Amino acid sequence: MNTRKGGFASLIGLLGAHLGLAAASLFALFPVMWVVAMALDKGSEAHPTSLRLWPAQPSLDAFRQVLAHPTEIEGIRFADLALNSLLLAGGTAVACIALGACAAYAFSRFNFPGRRAGLVGFMVLQLFPPVASMAPLFVLLSSLHLRTSLVGLALAYASGTLPFAIWNLKGTFDTVPRELEEAAVMDGCGPFRTFLQVVLPLAAPGLAVTTLFGFMAGWTEIVLAWTFLEDPRTFTLSMALYNMVGQYGTTRPWSEFAALSLLLSLPVVVTMLLLQRFIVSGLTAGSVKG
Amino acid sequence: MKTRRASLLPMAFIGPAALVMAAVTLYPILYGIGMAFTDFSVRNLRHQDPHFVGLANFWAILGGSDALGISFPRILGFNLLWTVVNLAFHVSLGVGLAMLLDRPGLRGSRLYRAALILPWAVPTYVTSLTWRNMFDAQSGAVNLLLASWGIQGPDWFAHFGTAFAAVLTTNIWLGFPFMMMVTSAGLKAIPRETQEAAALDGASAWQRFRHVTLPQLRPTLVPAILMGFIWTFNQFNVLYFVGKGEPLGQTEILVTQAYRFVDPLGLYGTASAFALIIFVILLGFTLLQLRLTRAVEER
Numbered sequence: 001m002n003t004r005k006g007g008f009a010s011l012i013g014l015l016g017a018h019l020g021l022a023a024a025s026l027f028a029l030f031p032v033m034w035v036v037a038m039a040l041d042k043g044s045e046a047h048p049t050s051l052r053l054w055p056a057q058p059s060l061d062a063f064r065q066v067l068a069h070p071t072e073i074e075g076i077r078f079a080d081l082a083l084n085s086l087l088l089a090g091g092t093a094v095a096c097i098a099l100g101a102c103a104a105y106a107f108s109r110f111n112f113p114g115r116r117a118g119l120v121g122f123m124v125l126q127l128f129p130p131v132a133s134m135a136p137l138f139v140l141l142s143s144l145h146l147r148t149s150l151v152g153l154a155l156a157y158a159s160g161t162l163p164f165a166i167w168n169l170k171g172t173f174d175t176v177p178r179e180l181e182e183a184a185v186m187d188g189c190g191p192f193r194t195f196l197q198v199v200l201p202l203a204a205p206g207l208a209v210t211t212l213f214g215f216m217a218g219w220t221e222i223v224l225a226w227t228f229l230e231d232p233r234t235f236t237l238s239m240a241l242y243n244m245v246g247q248y249g250t251t252r253p254w255s256e257f258a259a260l261s262l263l264l265s266l267p268v269v270v271t272m273l274l275l276q277r278f279i280v281s282g283l284t285a286g287s288v289k290g
Numbered sequence: 291m292k293t294r295r296a297s298l299l300p301m302a303f304i305g306p307a308a309l310v311m312a313a314v315t316l317y318p319i320l321y322g323i324g325m326a327f328t329d330f331s332v333r334n335l336r337h338q339d340p341h342f343v344g345l346a347n348f349w350a351i352l353g354g355s356d357a358l359g360i361s362f363p364r365i366l367g368f369n370l371l372w373t374v375v376n377l378a379f380h381v382s383l384g385v386g387l388a389m390l391l392d393r394p395g396l397r398g399s400r401l402y403r404a405a406l407i408l409p410w411a412v413p414t415y416v417t418s419l420t421w422r423n424m425f426d427a428q429s430g431a432v433n434l435l436l437a438s439w440g441i442q443g444p445d446w447f448a449h450f451g452t453a454f455a456a457v458l459t460t461n462i463w464l465g466f467p468f469m470m471m472v473t474s475a476g477l478k479a480i481p482r483e484t485q486e487a488a489a490l491d492g493a494s495a496w497q498r499f500r501h502v503t504l505p506q507l508r509p510t511l512v513p514a515i516l517m518g519f520i521w522t523f524n525q526f527n528v529l530y531f532v533g534k535g536e537p538l539g540q541t542e543i544l545v546t547q548a549y550r551f552v553d554p555l556g557l558y559g560t561a562s563a564f565a566l567i568i569f570v571i572l573l574g575f576t577l578l579q580l581r582l583t584r585a586v587e588e589r
Contacts, residue, residue, distance in 0.1 A: 013495075017390040018398075024387055025405035027463065031420055032408060034431045047429035051438055095310070103307035110300035118304075127572045128319055129524050131548045132565030135330075135558040136322035142335055159314035166307065191299055220413040223526070227553050238415060245419050254423065265416045272411035280471045 039063070039258035046253040062255035066263065070240045072251075073232045085236040087150060088225075089218030092157040096165035096214030097207060104169030105195055109178075119170075125163040133159055134224065141228070148230045156224050161217045165210050172206025173199065205278035212271055212279070219268060237264055326563035332556035340559065347563035358560065360539070360547060366571075369543040372457075372529075373522045379462045380518060381511070384469025389499065391470075392477050403474075410467035418531035421460040425532070447536040457533040457541055461525060469514060476510030477503075516579050520572065544568045 033053040041052065042059035070078045106112070107119060137156050138147065146152030176199055184194045200207065222238045229235060241264055244257040272279070326347055328340035350357050387406060391399050409417070424431045425446040433443030446456045480503065488498045526545050533541035535550075542550075548568060551561035 014393065014396065017393050017396055020390050021387065021399075021402040021406075024383070024466075025402055028406050028409050028467070031417075031424055031431070031463070032412075034424070035420055047426075048431075048434065049429065051431055051434035099307035099310055102303040106300040106303035110303070112300040112304075115300075123576075124573070125315060125319070127520075127569055127576060129545045129548070129565055129568050129572070130526070131545050131552065131561065132322055132569060133315070133318040134549070135552050135561040135565070136318040136325060138552065139325070139330065139335065139558055140318060140321060155314050158310065159318060162307065162311055162315060195303075216413065220415045222415055223530075223549065241416070241419065245422065254429065257419075257423070261416050261420060265412050268413050269408075269411040273407070276407065276411075276471065280468070280475055 035258045035261055038255050039262050041255055046251075048254060062253070062259040063263070066256050066259045070237075070260070071232075071235070071243050073235075076232050076235065080233065081235055081237045081240050084150060084234060085219055085238065088154055088157065088221075088236060089215045091154040092161055092218035093211045093214035095154075095158045096161050097211050100162060100165035100169050100210060101200065101203075101207065102195075104166045105173055105199065107166065107170045108173035109181075122163045122167050126167070130160055130223075134227070137224075138228065147228050148234065150234050153225060153228055153234075154218070156228070157218050157221060161214050165214060168210050168213070169203070169206055172203045172210075176202045205275075208275055209278050212275060216268055220264070322562040323566060325559050326566050328559045330559040330562075332558075334558075343559070347560050348567065351560065351564055351567060360542075365542055365544055365547055368541070369523060372525075372543060373519060375458060376461050376465060376522045376525075377515060377518055379458075380465045380469045380522075381515060383462070383466040384471075385473045385507070385511070387466070387470045388473035388477060389503075391474060406470060407467045409464050410471070412464070414464060414527045415531070417464050418460065418527045421456070421463070421528075422532045422534075425456045447534070450537060450540045453533060453536055453541050457528055460532050461522070461528045464528070465518070465522070469511075469518070472510055472514040473507060476507045479510075480506045512583055516583070519575070519579070523572070523575075524568075544571070 030053070034051075037052050037055050038048065039062050040058050040060070041055040042057035042061055067078045070076065070081055107115060133156075137159065141147035141152040141156070144152070146155070180198055180202070181194050184198045185191075189198070220238055222242055225236055225239055226242060229239070237260070241257070241260050244252045244260065325340070327342060327344060329343050329346075330340040334340045349355065351360070352362050390396070391403055391406075393399075423429075425433075427433060427443065427445040430443075430446075432446075436443040444452045446452045484502050484506070485498055488502045493501070523543075524545050525543070526549070529535075529541060529543050530546045530549065533546075535542040535546065539547075544564070545568065548561055548564035551557045551564060
């Protein structure tokens, strides 16, 4: 069916597609390659003087340095920072999923007084910029003597992530067919067992995505941590990274900044790529439903 | 008995979350709304009660007095310019690349796709710090790349134009993959036959895209664009860590400016008032968008 003219045009089109995609891929990969090359380069210079997208002398020195001395502060080990980050991120994720899943299920399935108001409330809450609760949380947590502790910070993170978690999970539960629960109830299953053993497994992708969002929020958060925390023993990995750049870190070579960036990003990047399909469909489905 | 049980069960599910949210989300926001009408600042943290100042904070922010040294209309204007230009790039690049990837008979599309979604997976905070270094005048990858072509790169954050280009590049890098992924998912749902039928009728590639594909993509794209609008409007990390407001506060957006009142200025009352103004603006946009999308759907 293809005429010769059509074949030529489609060849040109295919070539153009490759050109466009290759150019965009270079743009996407350029910073990543730069950071990886810096992190793996043995170079002795503090800041790069020429552009390298491939390490000249590959070595793991920068990673060793970062693991041995993540910050300039004496007595703070990499493991302490990582543990604080993990506790914050894990705590936020658990709060999101445990509280969020129950509340979202109620909003998805039951009719109760205040349901509509609650749903509208979540929408409105998400329109408050994070900075709106920052000043009051600073004041309130200060007066409770919780501001400089990891517990206080975890509360602040939960404050920001819970509305989104509930909203997102409600969208997931809405897609789980009701017939299965009705069948379970007919078989004599109580409401809580139905929820735990029938509904939750079917909502696994949405639960995974919400857990990831809660974890990410705690793992890479910097502004609240930087503003609230004072005791170096409570500092996090992302604070150590901020410590290495700009006005704070003129003494650290960029190779170490690059190495810590990779250590901080790698777990997130891998999980995001593994869950990408669920994340994109979940986000758009949740917002269409309304 | 039955009705009572029916109303107690939802409460058992909602109760814990409702209590926590009332304490950590709702109460701080209500407290913040109250603070917006006071002169709460660092010195009030210990014991002094702040004074009620009425609308003075709002008046100072919106330009009634010069006390804060900012121009609200200018910041809002830049915030809108920032959002619209970014979304234009995100959507055109995202849709364009998704269309290219969707081309039948394209080899290596999985490889391209893997490279193109990588920026989306990197945490925005790390992306921002990295791009700030990329635009460093002496050691940044961008100027070193330009130097290897014999071009002397600029001091990116010394002038508004180049600083805007730098923050824009960063945000385009981290934002286009999402639009591409959303479009790809939308394209899968469109039957290829409609395209082929249009081609048989003699429609050009552009006509097929404009009149066949794009209308069918609308239900997927519209919610993604609305979400992207709010995300970009409130894109704190890029403007705070890459732009840093340089030069002279000219790349400050509303949320970064509001944060400056928390830290380092410690003007918590002013910050709360500022946040409340941002909320009202976003609420306005959202209501407008809801009305617009409803109008589109009804047509």
